[in-house]
Amino acid sequence: MxxxxxxxxxxxxxxxxxxxxxxxxxxxxxxxxxxxxxxxAKFLRKELEKAExxxxxxxxxxxxxxxxxxxDMDENDEKPPExxxxxxxxxxxxxxxxxxx
Numbered sequence: 001m002x003x004x005x006x007x008x009x010x011x012x013x014x015x016x017x018x019x020x021x022x023x024x025x026x027x028x029x030x031x032x033x034x035x036x037x038x039x040x041a042k043f044l045r046k047e048l049e050k051a052e053x054x055x056x057x058x059x060x061x062x063x064x065x066x067x068x069x070x071x072d073m074d075e076n077d078e079k080p081p082e083x084x085x086x087x088x089x090x091x092x093x094x095x096x097x098x099x100x101x
Contacts (some may be wrong), residue, residue: 006044009044012036012040035080
């Protein structure tokens, strides 16, 4: 496979999947594109694993311990920063009184 980085490989995989989904390829062409897609997917998986290892290294504490944290975030994990009650102002009242919530 030619010189690839993650972004190029991902774009190629997306284009390959799109061609396969169109369904106007012969069986031989479909198999070639499928094989290419598998190779790209394996490359992308290896790149993601490398990135994960780098992140783990960066997450090590001063004693060398890694605190395991999931990479995927649930919707519940994505919370906006909490504001102080004083910062909540009603734009309709000129910003002078805090909102009740």
